[in-house]
Amino acid sequence: MKLQRPHKIAIGSIVGFLFIVIFGWVVFPRLIKSQIKNMLALKQGNEIRDMYVKVPFPLTFKVYMFNVTNPLEISEKGAMPIVQEIGPYIYDEWKEKVDTVDDESDDTMEYRIKNTFIFNRAQSGSLTGDEVITMLHPLIAGIAMAVEREKPGALALVNKALTSIYRNPTHPFLTTTVDALLFSGVDIACNVTDFAGKAVCTQLRNEAKDLIEIEPGIFRFSLFGPKNGTIGQKVKVKRGVQNIMDLGQVVEFEGKPKLDMWGSEECNTYGGTDSTIFPPFLKEEDGLVSFAPDICRRLPAYYVENTKYDGISVRRYSADFGDQSKVKAEKCYCPSEDFCYKKGIHDMYKCVGAPFVASLPHFYLSDESYQKGVRGLNPTKDKHEIIILFESLTGSPVFAKKRMQFSLPIHAIPKVTTMANMPDVMMPLFWVEEGVELNRTWTGQLRTLFTTLKVVKVTKWLVLLGTLGGMGGAGYMMYQLQQQSVTITPVHTVNxxxxxxxxxxxxxxxxxxxxxxxxxxxxxxxxxxxxxxxxxxx
Structure with a gap:
């Protein structure tokens, strides 16, 4: 039996409707998710694995120094510190993961961190690194504060040792070049013969991680020199092959399945990625949680808003150091059961073995007392907040500014000559910004993906509406044909x-x-x- 035109249109529309619903709303989304999973998993041979192991472009690493303009007034009279920010000193930071080992049984990858810093003179403008600045001496003040914290009975011994090693210092400040502080190093004469000096130098040799012995008894100290181009900490992460939502999750740090320095199980759990990769398909409420090895804690970033980056729809996230003095879940980061820092401060002593603290630059989002304790600070949102612009479908951070300030809390220590009159303040030393901004070479791949998705989305709705219109038109045409096929039999008059x-x-x-x-x-x-x-x- 030959089908009439309306029936043909109806059948074609129904078939088209079923096809576009199944393919456009079921098959295609699953296909895209499957492709993304395969693309992002850190299995050997994947392009993303090669980029993860060795980032093919440098990150921008900026350093801002706080120059102290009134050191004598501070040390002699306990005056309020006045600081002057100098920077940024800009470096190209090349990130690489070396000594990689895969374990397919538990879907993990182990590696060691290797970061290389190269000074970018062109971007640093007139700054060369030869500028002379004055800052609180990290070793003189740091040793005094650490001993008071751990062994206050040894302060008299430490005072003699500092006098011997630093040749009768009159204040706890260091004047040197920026380059020496950051990379080339400042010498420490530990070739002393007195008991106190030898005892402290032996302790430094055994415990200080950032000291290099350049010759017998002579150490060299710098903030980043020992980490530049050297193989560092060992990290083990999930590859995401078996479960893509585990991608990048830290499961071991320095061979330990969890930390052991903080006051609770929750704080000792890594609970995040290594910050260089995130799983796809994250929801807003999931946030972005990463583990920061430099401060030995996880740092959750919270959702702020939706925005655009180079034409791509992204989410904006931010992060801070919370408030351990008020938030119960963060009290595990307090230095002791009896003492917690105020809002915005994270104690690093248990992590690095020195009494430094971390915060946002200029004490942004920290308690006002820290900001008011030092003159010359000007915390602002645009310059000092942590920012991450994140594309959630592919799990790609397209723009990020990770900012952190390092400070040393000080107060008067009567048994240490150079610290006897110091004010009770949080002294800022320097702050850094590690940034990445994907250019069009990399965002172009994301734009191609989203253009394809947009075309498919528009097409499937057009086809869906077309098939619905076809079914409606076919129904109307069949109704018209039915009306035309009805006949009325005439009534005849009979003779x-x-x-x-x-x-x-x-x-x-x-x-x-x-x-x-x-x-x-x-x-x-x-x-x-x-x-x-x-x-x-x-």
Whole structure:
């Protein structure tokens, strides 16, 4: 039987409707997710694995120094510190993961961190690193504060040692070049012969991580020199092959499945990625949680808003150091059960073995007392907050500014000559910004993906509407055809003479049928033996 045009349109529309619903809303999204999972998993041979192991472009690493302009007034009279920010000193930071080992049984990858810093003179403008600045001496003040914290009975011994090693210092400040502080190093004369000096130098040799012995008894100290181009801490992360949502999750740090320095199980759990990669398909409420090895804690970033980056829809996240003095879940980061820092400060002593603290630059989002304790600070959102612009479908950070300030809390220590009159303040030393901004070479790949998704989205809705319109049109056309196929039988006037002559076939049929009904015969049966005379009986 040949199908009419409306039926053909209806069948085609129904088939198209089912196809676009199944493919556009079921098959294609699953196909995209499957492709993203395969693309992002850190299995050997993947392009993303190669980029993860060795980032193909340098990150921008900026350092801002705080130059102390009134060191003598601070050390002699306990005056409020006045600082002057100098920077940024800009470096190209090349990130690499070395000594990689894969374990397919638990879907993990182990590596060691290697960061290399190269001074970018062009971007640093007029700054060369030869600028002379004055800052609180990290070793003189740091040793005094650490000993008071751990072994206050040894302060008199430490005072003698500092006098010997630093040749009778009159204040706890260091004046040197920026380059020496950051990379080339400041010498420490530990070739002393007195008991106190030798005892402290032995302790430094055994415990200080940032000291390099350049010759017997002579150490060299710098903030980043020992980490520049050297193999550092060991990290083990999930590869995301078996479960993409585990991608980048830290499961071990320095061979330990969890930390052991903080005051609770929750704070000792890594609970985040290594910050260089995140799983895809994250929701806003999931946040971005990463583990920061430099401060030995996880740092959660919270969702702020939706925005755009180079035409790509992204989410904006930010992070801070919370408030261990008020938030119960963060009290595990307090230096002791009896003492917690105020809002915005993270104690690093248990992590690095020195009494430094971390915060946002200029004490942004920290308690006002820290900001007011030092003159010359100007905390602002744009310059000092942590920012991450994150594309959630692929788990790609397209723009990030990780900012952190390092300070040394000080106060008067009567048993240490150089610290006897110091004010009770949080002294800022320097702050850093590690930034990445993907250029069009990298964002172009994301734009291509989203253009494809947009085309598919528009197409599937157009096809869906087209098939619905086709089904509606076919239904209307079939209704029209049905109306045209209905006919009405006309009623004829019968001549009485025709009845006698049996000329009216219609009446004859009726009469015959009527007779058959009385005889119990089916109406549909015609008795062709009946004559016209039999009709006359009626």
């Amino acid at each position: 009485p003479n025709d009845l006698k002559n049996g000329k009216n076939n219609t009446i004859s049929m009726v009469a015959q049928n009527g007779n058959n009904i009385r005889n119990g015969t089916s109406v549909g049966h015609v008795n062709r033996a009946m004559s016209t005379n039999e009709i006359d009986k009626y």
